[in-house]
Amino acid sequence: MGQTFAQKMLAQKAGLREVEPGQIVTVRPDKLLTHDNTAAIAKIFREIGVEKVARPEISVIVLDHVVPAATEGHARNHQQIREFVREQGIASFYDVGEGICHQVLPEKGHALPGYLIVGSDSHTPTHGAFGAFAAGIGRTEAAAVMATGEIWLMVPHTFRMSVKGQLQKGVYAKDIILYIIGELGADGADYRAVEFTGPVLGEMTIASRMVLCNMVAEMGAKIGVAEPDDKTRAWLNGRSDAGFQEVFADPDASYERAIEYDVSGLVPQVAKPHTVDNVVPVTEVLGTRIDQAFIGTCTNGRLEDFRVAAQILGGGKIAPTTRLLILPASREVLLAAVVEGIITELITAGAVVLNPGCGPCLGAHQGVMAPGEVTISTANRNFKGRMGCKEAQVYLASPATVAASALAGEIVDPREFL
Amino acid sequence: MWKSVHTGRVWKYGNDVNTDVIYPGKYTYSDLSPEEMAEHALEDLDPEFASNVQPGDIIVAGTNFGCGSSREQAVTCLKYAGVGVLIAKSFARIYFRNAINQGLPIVQCAAVEGVESGEEVAVDFSTGKVMTPRGDYSFPPLSSFVTGILEDGGLIPHVRRKLGIE
Incomplete structure (x- = not known):
């Protein structure tokens, strides 16, 4: 076998020569x-x-x-x-x-x-x-x-x-x-x-x-x-x-x-508060107001993620009611994004660029939320209290969905922005 | 500490109790004393727990208890709060390991279906049974390797014994 x-x-x-499950x-x-x-x-x-x-x-x-x-x-x-x-x-x-x-x-x-x-x-x-x-x-x-x-x-x-x-x-x-x-x-x-x-x-x-x-x-x-x-x-x-x-x-x-x-028919997905398996197509949460958008973390803080964000945000401005946080996963990623001009585009669009690290993802510092606030994030967890406040809400999505939502000030379908 | 029969009062919870509600991330990188950690145990799930838990109490929950972060304080805060045994239909993987490595006895069975908060249950590790007011629930015995760690009082004493450190 x-x-x-x-x-x-x-x-x-x-x-050992071989092992069995449970061993x-x-x-x-x-x-x-x-x-x-x-x-x-x-x-x-x-x-x-x-x-x-x-x-x-x-x-x-x-x-x-x-x-x-x-x-x-x-x-x-x-x-x-x-x-x-x-x-x-x-x-x-x-x-x-x-x-x-x-x-x-x-x-x-x-x-x-x-x-x-x-x-x-x-x-x-x-x-x-x-x-x-x-x-x-x-x-x-x-x-x-x-x-x-x-x-x-x-x-x-x-x-x-x-x-x-x-x-x-x-x-x-x-x-x-x-x-x-x-x-x-x-x-x-x-x-x-x-x-x-x-x-x-x-x-x-x-x-x-x-x-x-x-x-x-x-x-x-x-x-x-x-x-x-x-x-x-x-x-x-x-x-x-x-x-x-x-x-x-x-x-x-x-x-x-x-x-x-078979992912041919797959549409953008969103995990709603407060569990990661609370997943719906983005079309079911369209129009949800957001206070903060967050692109980064060990899940989605890489060059390709910021490229798609810049593609969506470049030349535009984020909604006046929304904060956008950018968190590169490493110095190497940040430098590459600087060289490509991506960081300039994101900052011009209204983003706050944080230093490489885990940042707001675990709620210890940088971008901690207030009661009643809503963040859409590219991170991997949306548990109650995850971003530092148990009366706040976290939605999880792709960098494209988060970037597009930052422009609109509410959750939107990124396919309309590409 | 390890004993073969354990009786205690129950705190009952549901499915997917995650490590953030057991021990919030904002305390994770602060060096808190055991007493302080116990005060924050289950803070975001059950504010009544920390002030009312008694030594030897038993947590009984549904599936996937301890999912989420690898933070060990989600085990140690309960241990410091005096919890004697954890019973759940299933545990998240790292949580299961952390509990064993902390010497906190852990039981996988459906006892949550036979008990309410405040009632008593008895756990018999020798026969692999949890006795609740509404019936007995069997659980598979832990492997001898894992039992060895629990009997030594956790991974640290286990490693000390293995390395011959007194």
């Missing part, structure tokens, strides 16, 4: 991702009573969640992390301004095909877009990885999702994944691996594959993965000296579910 991607990866990393294995990850929570993790690490991190070379630390520090408390937190990095000799440390961990890891060559990546962040599956097995973990287990260099993982069952058809103008990867989450529900893929395949995946940019893998977390999945191809190799070219071995599922692998999606 053939093996799924998840089975092959976990067998290889556990040093618990102890593996040695290739990378350990942590961010602003590294200070808390370091504290737990010290409680364990080990002096030195077992494998400092696998540790990648990115300050992104509250950057630059919003309060003295956040500043102290960052300070403790810098001290820990020095003390432990951790080479892969990216300080304030480099970007969001899920963008910085691939850019700096830390997310490679066939890698097993664990990260103390729930959107770690993003790195599956490069053919890595990338799963989110908690803080205590991140500390245990620092102490031991290994972690326990349960071998997941796998859903294979094949995407075919021709995407209509104004419809993007974000709309596909919102639609899938709406169909399957917030726990529709709980503890499962999701293998994305099919002609639409092949046609997609790496950035769009990252959107799909990023959001598998919102249906409970352990990992999402896209098969590496020439686009993957071209994207990674020159980013790492480390060799890598691509891993593919066997053609006769056994899947818990195989689902086929």
Whole structure:
């Protein structure tokens, strides 16, 4: 019997010939991702009573969640992390301004095909877009990885999702994944691996594959993965000296579910407050007043996202009743957007450009909302209180839908603006 | 701490209780004491919880408990608030791991159908049963690997024992 991607990866990393779903294995990850929570993790690490991190070379630390520090408390937190990095000799440390961990890891060559990546962040599956097995973990287990260099993982069952058809103008990867989450529900893929395949995946940019893998977390999945191809190799070219071995599922692998999606008829999708699976076609929420529009995050803060935003907003002005926040996922993305003239267009249209980081997405700073306010966002979560106020409302959509809505001051169909 | 039979008073909740309502993101990157964390437990879902919870109380919920962020405080705030056992029809993956790694016993079964808030249930880990006022609900035993972590009181003591640190 053939093996799924998840089975092959976990067998290889556990040093076993093959593994079965449900089996618990102890593996040695290739990378350990942590961010602003590294200070808390370091504290737990010290409680364990080990002096030195077992494998400092696998540790990648990115300050992104509250950057630059919003309060003295956040500043102290960052300070403790810098001290820990020095003390432990951790080479892969990216300080304030480099970007969001899920963008910085691939850019700096830390997310490679066939890698097993664990990260103390729930959107770690993003790195599956490069053919890595990338799963989110908690803080205590991140500390245990620092102490031991290994972690326990349960071998997941796998859903294979094949995407075919021709995407209509104004419809993007974000709309596909919102639609899938709406169909399957917030726990529709709980503890499962999701293998994305099919002609639409092949046609997609790496950035769009990252959107799909990023959001598998919102249906409970352990990992999402896209098969590496020439686009993957071209994207990674020159980013790492480390060799890598691509891993593919066997053609006769056994899947818990195989689902086929034809996206030809798909229209732009919107997730309504307060759950990500509360998804409707944009046509059902047309005219919803918005106070704030937000384009960025680890889901949709890449060059192609700002290109489409500039295409829609260029030469125009956002509605006087609306604030537009732009949050590039990394320094590299921001620089490229500056060079292309996109940032000039967005600022001229009335946008506020924030520094690379997680920004308003988690409600800690920058663009926190007031009671009764409504934001339409390209992020991945719209939970009650997510953007800092439980009496506020968050709608999720593609960058095109958000940009067009910023122009109108209400939710609109982006297809009329392209 | 780990014991094979646990009896406690129930706080009942629905499906998809996410980590933001269990422990809001605005506190996530502030270093709060266990007592302060307990005061914010379930703040955005049930404002009555934090001030009325008693040591040993049991949370009983529907499907996908703990979905959303990987923040471990969504487990530890409940542990610090005194919650003895978490029971849900299903748990989100990282939440499930976090609970085990924190040594907070976790049970997957449909007990939510047999109990109301304020009533008592008993959880018997040796037989894999939750006894509610309206019937018993079985749950599959945890793997011996996972039980080992719970018996050691969580992942940290487990790792210390494995590494031979006293």
